[in-house]
Amino acid sequence: MTDFLRADFLPPQPPPPMRAPGWRAKLFGDARATAITLALLVLAALVLPPAIRYLFIDAIWSAPDGAACRAPGAGACWAYxxxxxxxxxxxxxxxxxxxxxxxxxxxxxxxxxxxxxxxxxxxxxxxxxxxxxxxxxxxxxxxxxxxxxxxxxxxxxxGGALVSLIMALAGMAVALPGGVALALGRRSELPALRWLSIATIEFVRGAPLIAVLFMANVLLPLFLPPDWAPDRLLRPMAGIALFASAYMAEVVRGGLAAVPRGQGEAAAALGLSRWQSLKLIVLPQALGAVVPGIVNNFVALFKDTTLVAIVGLFDFLHAIDVARLDPVWAGPTIALTGYVFAALFYLTFCLAMSRYAGGLEKRLAAAKR
Incomplete structure (x- = not known):
């Protein structure tokens, strides 16, 4: 049997080169990839030329009123x-x-x-x-x-983007610390704090945002003296902040559950207090693990600010919806251009948040190596 055992080890060999597949292999590597690529090319050929012609080639870039935009064959009315x-x-x-x-x-x-x-x-x-x-x-x-x-x-x-951005910034500024506080409260060993956090999270998550906005707008002044009644802008802002915090709490709780219990025990063994352990050891790992979920909540929150129009606030989308009623600028292509502009506005901010989150994930992954 010893004749089949190696006496000398082979010298170490360099690792095989890591070569990413080229674009041809990605697009046409097999039958499925080829079919998907061809289907997307056909879809692009059907959609892109009319969209480019409407948005750029036939578009009206300058006009004193909507008459030119109402002409047959006119494209997007950027003058509007x-x-x-x-x-x-x-x-x-x-x-x-x-x-x-x-x-x-x-x-x-x-x-x-x-x-x-x-x-x-x-x-x-x-x-x-x-x-x-x-x-x-x-x-x-x-x-x-x-x-x-x-x-x-x-x-x-x-009104307009002013209200939308204020609502989004206030909601995001409160959502993350509020979500962390509710998530920690839900994991607390104090029964009163734990059940209060659970009741808040489940109640808010179980109600639609419109209901939360109505409750904040109607019920909040009833619990305060008349002289302390919050402004019409602060009431829905408080509702959005509470709603976003409840959803963020579940995202943060998932990150806390992903951190091994030994991390906290090791921190305690080093003499760190519970709050020092949370601040320096547990929370950085937990929040880093749920970056996609946090950004997803921020993106949803930014788009949900359009619902404040239900309680009488004049947000960006509502401003576009009202402006199309101006008889000077009335017209089907004019109204469509307004909604296209609104879509580009929200897409720009949401895409910026998503791109930053992708870069943050890469930096966190590189730091763990």
Whole structure:
């Protein structure tokens, strides 16, 4: 039997080269791939030429009114979008004060870039600015402060993308910390806290967002004194934040369940307290494991802001729906152009969030190697 045993080991060999299959192998590697590729090519040939002709070639780019857009064979009426864009983005906000809206969202964009860019240091200062400073400064700029020389602009004049972005930013800012708090409360060893968290999550998740918005809009003022009744903008904002937090709690709970129990035990063995263990060991791993679910909730939340029109707020989609009733710009292609523009608006923001999440997943995966 020893004649069949190797006495000398073979020298180590280099690993085989990792070559990704070329585009031909991906598109036409087998019969199924070929059939899918050909079907998609046929679909693109049927859809893309009419869409390009409607959106670009036959489009009306400049016109004083909708007469040119109503002509036979006219394509998308981008002149309508240009004429109505202030209404779409600012609603009835006074045109002379647009700079206050622009400055508010410029500050928000700068803080978001600071928070999300991995190479910009001092994230703690950015967090404080986004969660504490921005709401105060943004409210002063948007609503006004006579003591600072800023005239008051009532929320009844706010509309369009201004309302949609405020709702989305407020909901996202509350959803993640609120979801983490509810998820930790659901796993708590204190029965009262655990059952309160469970009841909140299950009740909110069991009701449609429209019902939550109606409850926030109608019932919330009943629990407060008349002088403390929240503004018409704050009530649906609170409903959206609560709704998003409940859904985020289940995503975070899934991430917490994916972290091995030994991680917390090892942290305790090193002398870390329970909160230090959560902050430094458990939560970073849990949140990193559920990045797709978190971003999916953010995308859904951003699109769900269109439902605030049900309770009387003037969001971006509602502004486009109202603008098409203008007789100067009435016409079937004009209304369709407005809805195409709305789709591009929401697609841009949702695609940006998805792309950032994909890059974040790659960085987290590379850090684990």
């Amino acid at each position: 979008i240009a004429a109505k864009s202030p209404f779409f983005f600012y609603g009835a906000y006074p045109p002379a004060l647009y700079w206050r809206v622009n400055l508010t969202f410029a500050l928000a964009a700068a803080l978001i870039v600071w928070l999300l860019h991995p190479k910009i240091p001092r994230k703690g200062l950015a967090l404080a600015g986004f969660f504490l400073g921005l709401p105060v400064v943004g409210f002063i700029l948007l609503h006004g402060a006579p003591a600072l020389g800023l005239s008051v602009v009532g929320t009844n004049l706010w």
